[in-house]
Amino acid sequence: MTLIELFRLLKKHARFVILVPIICALVVGVYSFAFVRNSYAATTSMYVLAQNEASSSNSNNLYSDLNASQMLTNDVAKLLKSDRITNEVASEVGVAELKGYNVDVTNETTSRVITLSVTGPDPQKAADIVNTMIKDVSNVAHNVMNVESINPISEVEVPQSPSGPNRVLYVAIAFIAGLFVAIVIVVISDMLNTRVRGSEDLKELIDTPIIGRIPEIDRGK
Template identity: 30%
Template sequence: MELSDYLKVVRRRWVSIVVVAVVCTVASVGLTLAQAKEYASSARLFVSTSDTDTSVLNQGGQFSLARVQSYADLLSSRELASTVIDELALDLTPDELADKVASKVATNTVNLTLTVTDPDAHQAQRIAQAYAENLSDMVRQLETPPGQSVAPIKATIVDNASFSDAPVSPKPIRNVALGIVLGLLVGFGVALVRQMLDTRVRSAEDVEQVADKPVLGAIGHDAADKASTLLSDLPPHSPRAEAFRVLRTNLQFVDVDSPSKIFVFTSAVPEEGKTTTSLNLAISLAQTGIRTLLIEGDLRRPRAAKALGFDGAVGVTSVLVGKVKLEDALQHDERTALDFLAAGPVPPNPADLLQSKAMKDLLAGLREVYDIVIIDAPPLLPVTDAALLATHADGAILVIRHGKVTREQLKLSTQRLSQVDARLVGVVLNMVPSKDQSYGYGYGYAPEQADVVDQSGESATRLPARA
């Protein structure tokens, strides 16, 4: 992953990162408040030999350096702890008291510092002083040779036990800072793992990696447009209207030498917005003077007729079985200049009708009349209807809802088309959140980017009507 990929993870999943960071920070604050305050007291001893002879003094210094490490280890002995407990009448076991004591020997010196921590600052001072005095006595006893009264080496207290009423633990600022840093790191790690495990299609790069087909357009999701399904109900320069103009232009550059085109609009799974996309694209095409026909090819769950306000009782099935002539089944919208062929009555065998010779002949006849025919077909994975229709068309266009379809579902959809030798023309990303719209028509029209695709605006998308 490149740096830009990590930044995308942060931008896409910043909420979860912040939540984890807040949880860790709150946890650090809770642990800090739950911890009892600890106070520290330190005493320092100096280890030396009693020899005054200069020749022996250097050897004594080396001897003291070696011994001071042993004396530091004695601070954890149970015998010394028991002596201090008896002297101060402490209600502690030797092991509990030994855990309160820490020692440190300064590098290349004979200075030994012992530190005692305790919830009571005065108690810590008393214990530290008692430890220093008893350690000095223990060293004298251990180092005095048998039959003699003077030890050749001694530990002298040079700093009595200190007193401080400032607690050394807990440290709120440090703990909270560590909680924030740890929370951000953990949050980013969780976000990165989720990103790597998330196989949903979210970008043009995802589409091209799986399907190896271009993204013909990206239709943004704007909460303000929820009440307006039809493109004709939207403001002319709204983001959605601009998005469909870009899609319209890109579609017209597919097979530019062909005088007429038939495209099947489908999706991988239901509820991806392929009916709304095909419907609004057809309206956009018709508004520019292009002879456009929208066919409601979903014979199982037809929805386009209701969205347009047309009668769906007569349509494709009626024509295919010979009950109604084509010209009688066609409906025309005066406001948008769009022609529409409804699905008609729901048949018991949709797949058989769609792959019939009658359907092939119907599309061949419509090709002679219209510049572009758009077929709103069912999803690819649940049924085979869309793949069958695509074999009679110039190609299929897959509508993918942003963040819903997985890469595996997209791959299976492309395989479903290739199995019947149908052509996948491209993909339309639908319901793209505003933060992910980088195609030149987000919140506000971006002329520089849109001109690359849409040329100079509406005039570039107008094709001459066929004679």
């Protein structure tokens, strides 16, 4: 099938090709606006201060301990994701196993700054989880690791506007998917239709020139 033939086929079934993606977009749009809850993200950054840094004022010592401090930061980032911290935080904020809340911890190998983000349906709970995680991980890291303190760089604020879901993107994807499905259905239906639908189809089948046509006559006329 050539591109021109495809365009002709789609033009012939234009109503179907247009209706299917519109219906898909409407269904997804109604579902996302009516049933999908807003999510809110509370985010902060924290700085890991090692004990030898807290007790030393020599800048040379600080630079010589940079690699060890970065490794320590990686350990603290892993500790934030551990079951011990998440279970303690869940118990303190009253959310069983932090169900419905996504905890994201990121840190770079060249920095001792850790970014903590908690996303969930309740903005106040999300902020409470962040604050509690900072407190608990600071206590654990101080007791079992060479960490003096974990200091928040920015104050955790209760998010005022939702961070998701991206409903417009959902609707756009549903429209494109519906358009693709409609085109596939039209093409497959045309390929499976083996009926002779005109003189051109007949000519391809018998490879004989057509010398005349008999018009269809209604009964009684």
